[in-house]
Every structure is written in C-alpha cells, then in structure tokens.
Amino acid sequence: MNDKVTIKTIAKMANVSHTTVSRALNNSPLVKEKTKKEIRELAERLNYSPNLNAKALVEHRSFIIAVYFTDLNSGTSPSFMSEMLHQIKEMLPAGYEIAVDSFAGLRRANQSINLRFDGALVVSQSSSDDVYIDQLAKTGKPVVVLNREIERDDLFNYASDDYSGTVTAIEYLLRMGHKKIGIISGKEEFASSQNRLNAFVDVLNKHNINLNDNWMVTGDYSVKSGYNAMEKILNAGELPTCIFASNDDMAMGAIRACQDYGFNVPDQISFVGFDGSAYSNYFIPRLTTIKKPMREITNKGLKTLNNLINNKNITPIEFMNIKPSLVVRESVKKIN
Amino acid sequence: MNDKVTIKTIAKMANVSHTTVSRALNNSPLVKEKTKKEIRELAERLNYSPNLNAKALVEHRSFIIAVYFTDLNSGTSPSFMSEMLHQIKEMLPAGYEIAVDSFAGLRRANQSINLRFDGALVVSQSSSDDVYIDQLAKTGKPVVVLNREIERDDLFNYASDDYSGTVTAIEYLLRMGHKKIGIISGKEEFASSQNRLNAFVDVLNKHNINLNDNWMVTGDYSVKSGYNAMEKILNAGELPTCIFASNDDMAMGAIRACQDYGFNVPDQISFVGFDGSAYSNYFIPRLTTIKKPMREITNKGLKTLNNLINNKNITPIEFMNIKPSLVVRESVKKIN
C-alpha cells in the first residue's frame, strides 16, 4: 500500500516546490518541458493519483454527473435504464463519475437532492419530479431534462413525442381495418401515459369511433399489470379486435393473458405496443410497436450537458420533441 | 441563489465559532441543546448544505460507493442491473452516492479505477475483471465481489452456484425423459458460462449420455445470439428433444427461432433457461428456468459492505455460493 503519494511527496523527490508539481501535472505552459517530463515520470512511478476531494474543493467542481430517474424499480424500463447509463458513461469526459439516484428514493427517505455534482441529467417520467427538478435548477448548475416535456423554459429539455407516436399507432390500426380498439394505459401519474391516452381518445373521436369504457383499462407499465389489465377486458363481455398497449412490457403481459384464455394473437386480437424494447422483436408474435427515439434523446442531452459544463454553450435553451416511429411486425392482423 | 452558505456564515449569525456550528450540525454531545437548536434552525432557514468535498477531504472518506459491472451494455442483463441499483440505493445510508461504472468501459478508454470511493461493490461476470478487482483490493478499502466466484480469499465474495443450478436443470430434464439434450452457452469468457457448460457435460457423462457436437453451440447471452445459435442447431440434421439455454434471454431467442422454423415448443423441442428473469414468466410458453438468488446475493453483499465501511466487521472474510432453484413452468414436455 503506497501510503498517500501527494504532490508534496513528488515535490520533495524532484527537488521542486509542490506548486511546480501541480503545474506540471496539469500541463501548464509555465513549466519547462524537461521538468514536466521528470515530474510526470516520477508521478507514474509512484502511482500517484490526485486527491479528487481536494481538487474538487478548490476548483469548486466535483467531477460528478448526477443522473436522476423518477424511480429505479418501476416505470423506467430496465433496458432503457441500462442503455442510458452505458451511453452516458461512454460520452462523458474521462475522470467524471456518474452518480445514479431516483426521486422516488429521495421521497421515500425524505431527503433532498445531493448538491455535489457538476451537471445533472434527469430522466423524468412524472410531473411529480418537478419539485426536485426545481431544486436542481436552483443550484444554477447545468441541468438537462430528458424523456418528458416539462413546463418551464429555463432548462434544456428533450423528449419523445408520445402524442404523435400514439396517433401514428392508432391511425395504423384504423388503416388495418380495426374499429373496436381498446387501450391499456400506463401509470396514471406519468406524463407519457397521459399523452398516449389523450392521443388515443382524440384520434378515435376524430374518426367518430365510440369509446368503450370496458376496453380502457389502466396498468402500471409492468408486464404483470398488462396481464391483469387484459384479464379485465377479456372478462368484460364483447371483445375489441385490437389493443393499444402504452408500452411493450404491458403488451407482452396482455398477449400472455390472451393465450391463457384461449385467444389467438393476432388472429382474434391484435396488439400494438410502445417503446421498441429489446424483447419486442423476439416475442411470439413479434410485436408491432412504436419505437421511442431513445438514442437520439440521450445523445442530444449529453452533448448539451457537456457543452454546458464546459461553458461552450452558445445555443439558447432548447426544447425538442423527437418523433417516434412505427415498427410493423406481426402482432396486428389486417381485417376487411 | 443563496451564495455559499458555509458554517462560517452561520457562525457569524449565531455569534459562535464555526467549530461550534460544525459540532452542533454533527450533533456532538459537547454542545448545549439550546445552542444546537438555534444553529439547526439557522441552518435550515439559510438552506445550508455541507460542502461534501471539504468534508471528504478532511475525513478521508468520500461518501461514494463505487458499483462496478463487467460491462454496462452486454452480459449483464438490464433487469438484473436495475434491480441491483435499486436495492443498493435503498440499503445505503443517507448521504451516500453510488457511482456506476464498468470495467469494459475502463478498458476501452484505457483508464484506471477511480480512487474516490469508500467501498466498492463489484458485480463480476468474467475473470478478465480480476486485474481491476486487484486494483480495487490494493486500495485497502472495503471491496465486495458479487455474482462470480473469485480465486482469492482476501475479499468477501457472494455468488450463485451456477454449477449446482445447472445440475438441477439437467437432472430435471433427464427425469422428464429427455436423452437428446443440447446446450446454448453464454459468453465464453464469462465464468457463469463455463460453470454451466461444465456441469452440463459432467451430468451427461455421469449418465452415460453421448454429447453431440451439433447440439452444443455458443451465444453471448443476448436474445439475438440465442436465436442465431438455435438456427445452427436446427440446420444441423438430427434434432435434440430439448435445449438447456445458459440464460433466459437466449432461451427466448431460441424459442423464437423454433417458432420461425415451424417447430413447436415444447411439443417438439423443450427448453430450460437460467436466471428467472422478469419476462420468463410471461413468455409463450412460460419458461421453465433456474432462478438465480439475486436478492440474497445483493443483500448479503450490501450488508457486508456496510459493516466493512463502518468497521463493524467482526466476521472473517467469507465466500458463499448460494444455490439457485428450479422453477417449473411450461417449456419442458415430459416424454415417455
């Protein structure tokens, strides 16, 4: 255990002041090349690694990027989360850590946000996040909100256009001849659920198609909730010819329920999901779905955050609603 | 923006020294209750929040728990990862951050481990992690390795017993009358793949059942790789009556392939998976699988790490291989 090699250790060995060591290690032009080289070699040999706490204290930055999710164990699909973290980590400059946390966790523990971060990336699902987003914004540090449209114009914000994605889905169903259309909604407090539900209602209204209350049920975005929701529909009398599920996980659960109750998908009941999850293409039947533009959203967000942190920010605050796309596979049957 | 409220700000306002403020805020018994109360109220009112960098510098700890995965975008199943992070976050004392990182990321960027952490939790899949685990161990700080059995006895280590789990699976298949058994292995460099493959071979040998090379293929734990692997088996001539897939994701991909090639599962080909993933119970057919004891592993690991960090450690270093359990569902058919 090489006990605490600091710049002073190196300074002594190199017969220079610790100031010079600091400058050399930070590649300051003020230090002679020869000296720099010596010091660097020494640092390498001693396995020196700077004390980030000290550096952070004096530089007023922490080398930490906070990544907040609405909740870590529900609502946010695991594959979304892991892809997100991977992408963030890859795009971040070396030396930065990502601190993962959730607003739901803070709420449960009655805590406030941690103030030690240089920039925050919020993957928001619910307007209940707003109080925390506000706390983050008040720090004056760079904050970028992803995934959900927020009602403030002082923060960069990139989201997927859930409304238009749902319109695309429902219009596709109509084109395929469906008129009896049901919906399995997601968590009621999630903006995405609300937007998708609103779009669903609007499109059917626009086409003068009656809404059947029995065919409109609510889940919580989990596979199991999709299963339960579908059971309700299956037990309610007349059946719809197709279901729009607010996400792929619930669609899969619901299709499972159809199978258990002896209904063939898509012959008797068709399904459209939402997300474009990794499993959707391998499910039986392969799921027709609306693919969320995750990569684009994350990419945009991280570029912006990096710029903000490095003060390379010239662009004004921007909001972008990125359009998802329809992926046609096997779970929707064309009917006359 | 309340610019930098420090203990000195509070000290001045309360007409005490900053030391007293520090003590009061840390609930030292040396401070009079009345003074404490005043100071606390003042802190609250001023929205004071301690500078963790300063605190970390002087206390020689950082309030950061490092969580390392082998890779963030492959090998580690997303649902495993998100459940893990959730559990970790819930069990951690308030004020701690979790810094998520991956060894694969470090390798790609040619970086070393970050030294700013009070304890590290390693979710290891591969022996290629060992070089980094060694770096972590050398810091002398608490390190707990999860998920994979490591070949050193100076670190706490909790893993799932992949070998025995696979034995259970294969013996179940034999009991169900199967003799023509194939395997789809996971990433070759992953210990879990090797252990599962070894157990597979050993059990069949023990029962004097021939190994058929055509029925032994390798994937990479992804759904897609399961699909591709199964295609190979399907195209290779005589078919096995069942397949042991090294994880659920590959099983699902493989079943998808069977479906596409017109084979019924489980009537023509049976399947056993491994993991007990969230989707396995909703797949069609519901997947019979070996459930990894994730929760137990994570729980054990975190308790130990917490104890280690708080020096409550009396137990000697321990290694535990926790046994997984068979979950019988619908993907295995009994044959005469």
Add this chain to the structure above:
DNA sequence: ATGAAAGCGCTAACAT
C-alpha cells in the same frame, strides 16, 4: 521558469 503563501470548507486537537 519556479517558489512562497494564502485559502477552498470542513473537522479535530488542544486550549480555556
């Protein structure tokens, strides 16, 4: 091109 000294915000001896 290099060094001396100050200070970031906090805790901890060591007074009193």
Add this chain to the structure above:
DNA sequence: ATGTTAGCGCTTTCAT
C-alpha cells in the same frame, strides 16, 4: 460548553 489553531491536498495569486 465553546473558541483558537492547524491542517486535509490541491490550485492560484503574487513575488522573484
């Protein structure tokens, strides 16, 4: 019960 002082490891004036 409270204050004074020093110091954690680093960067940054200000000298030289």
